[in-house]
Amino acid sequence: MARVLEFKLPDLGEGLTEAEIVRWLVAVGDVVAIDQPVVEVETAKAMVEVPCPYGGVVTARYGEEGTELPVGAPLLTVAVGGTDADAGGNGAAAASGASAPVPSASGSSASGASDEAAASAVSSEYSGNVLVGYGTAGPAARRRRVRHESPAVARTSEPATATALTGTAGSTASAASAPPAAASASVAPASATASPASASARVGAGAHEGPVPVISPLVRKLARDRGLDLREVRGSGPEGLILRADVELALTALDRAVAPQAPQAPQAPAVVAAPAGVATAGERVPLRGVRGAVADKLSRSRTEIPDATCWVDADATELMAARSAMNAAGGPKISLLALLARICVHALARFPELNSTVDTAAREIVRLPAVHLGFAAQTPRGLVVPVVKDAGARTAESLTAEFARLTESARQSALTPADLTGGTFTLNNYGVFGVDGSTPIINHPEAAMLGVGRIIPKPWVHQGELAVRQVVQLSLTFDHRVCDGGTAGGFLRYVADCVEQPAVLLRTL
Known part of the structure; x- marks a missing residue:
């Protein structure tokens, strides 16, 4: 006899509490294997394929593509065990709308004893694997089931009062x-x-x-x-x-x-209808997924961080020539972003105040021992900031390869939560959009971000004469709590000196 088991949206890690269904990988009636991916979901961090811990026939799916589900909500039900005919019958019944003994979100339709017996019986159809951050997990220890009369605010000894809970x-x-x-x-x-x-x-x-x-x-x-x-x-x-x-x-x-009872307001005059063809309301786009995560992070940054920005123009002609010489020597090509990253790492070693974060609860500045360098990347899903771990220990070739790998993963929406977290400093190359300058918002909870504009030929005084040089504007937005303008200016000046004279780096290599 087949048993119908419910698979719920698992904990996806990183404090994420919901996910949006992007694409179902199975349909009702399909046969799935243990740990086979059944649905692709999008969180505020990444796209994730969620594997099902049961093997059997899919009898029901919960949520259409585009639906946002909280962690713990049912994803699908699977008929496991029994004969193929039993499983097929259950799948057909679910597909036709017939009711099946599917456990509800608030508990099983059977008694607690029968639940435990069923869980024990299906252990052979359950993978028990634990995938870090998301995926399947072994059966959790059962807790004592508490029956509730209502999910609203708990009753007290007083008479029932206003408990009309209108959902947001x-x-x-x-x-x-x-x-x-x-x-x-x-x-x-x-x-x-x-x-x-x-x-x-x-x-x-x-x-x-x-x-x-x-x-x-x-x-x-x-x-x-x-x-x-x-x-x-x-x-x-x-x-x-x-x-x-x-x-x-x-x-x-x-x-x-x-809330106090508000006085009766005078009746407002009737609103005159808008003429035909005039829009009365704009398009509403939900702030969720990556867009919602970016909105939350940037809003928190503006709310918590007293930021300031300083900038300087630099002659990047020598840096561009050094890159051309490196690539002409053979071997893997070196990207300009990798060279800028090397400069940032060495600048942070001289000015460690900018590689830090602020513990607002403890009122302490936490200076971080390693540089995990984030870089802003525009993708079809929106702006993301992949992180190159231990950037200070990497060569220019290693940085180039890692930037390429993370950029390609971002374009394919294949970045993992680990790829998007843990940054300590961000490099933002907005010159790719054809602009010269910007005052970027700090990537909370970091303390600073270096912005790089486009590199274009401009008139420049070089060795006492007017010449056409490759000029770039550099901007540094920093948290004024971790340092003052002198430190920020020193950092930016050192970066500009390295851009203008790459040989300056030889003193610290």
């Missing part, structure tokens, strides 16, 4: 993509007798005993920043797991409960 955009999307059982359990009944006192009492009381069922650190931070006690929130996830949507719903209810 994020919670609406989660409810829409979840199975019917989970969606119906995500809204609590409403009451019209809300009061500030009753809302405060609900937050202050303790409804749960023992550890709070929360996995995501982002959910904990959201609750902590808003002063919400997670013990007062009932989760709609599996086994009472508290999801971000649950916290948002609880916060919405509390905000409505404590």
Whole structure:
């Protein structure tokens, strides 16, 4: 007899709490092998192919392409074990819309004892592999199942008050993509007798005993920043797991409960309809995936970092000639970006204040021992910053090869989370866009970014005479908390000197 098992979106690592379905790799009725990739998802970090830990026949898929799912939401169900006829029958039933004994998001349709028996029985169809950052994992130790009457804010000893939780955009999307059982359990009944006192009492009381069922650190931070006690929130996830949507719903209810009654506003005059052909609303593009991650990081950088920018024009004629001589000597070609990276690494060795980060909680500057050099790359998915690890220990040839590898991976949307994290300093070559200068936003939590404009022929005074030289504008945006203008100016001047006279590097090689 085949058993239908549910595979949920696994923890993708790096603090990621949701992913967007980009492409299904299997269809209902397909036979899948253990650890076979079944869906391609996009996170704020990278594109990931998610393997399924079960082998059998796909009986259902949850979410269409383009749907965003939270971690822990059902992805698909697989009929495992039994005969081929049984598996095929289950797949056909799912394809035709017939109900199958699929566990819901909040638990199994069978009892806890039968769940454990089934889990034990299917161990042979479960890979048990653990893939770092994402993928399949061995069966987790079972926790005591807690039955909840509602996923809203926990009840207290007072009468029911305003618990009408109207979902935000994020919670609406989660409810829409979840199975019917989970969606119906995500809204609590409403009451019209809300009061500030009753809302405060609900937050202050303790409804749960023992550890709070929360996995995501982002959910904990959201609750902590808003002063919400997670013990007062009932989760709609599996086994009472508290999801971000649950916290948002609880916060919405509390905000409505404590908000003072606003005076009746005078009726606004009627709005005159716009003439035909005039647009009344623009196109709305969701900030999610890479675009959303970039927006969050840049907003945080502008909010937290007091940045300043200094710039200088430099004669890059000698640097271009040195590169031509290197490439003419034979061997792998050396890229201009690799030479600029070498210059940055040596400049950071002289000015280590700029290879640091600020621990705002401890009010400390953390100077980092190694240079992990990020570089801005424009891709079809948006702006990404791949990181060259231990750039200070690499030669120009090694840097050229690594830049090429990461750039190609970025174009193919194949960068891993490890390729996009851990940077300590960023090199931004915006000259490829045909512009001379910029005041870039620092890549949080780094302390500085060097910008390089286009290199073009310009009139320049060289050895006391006017000549046409290859000129580039260099700009340094830095965190004013880690250093003052003298340090930043010294760093930029050293970089410019190395660009104008590459032989200067020989003193530090």
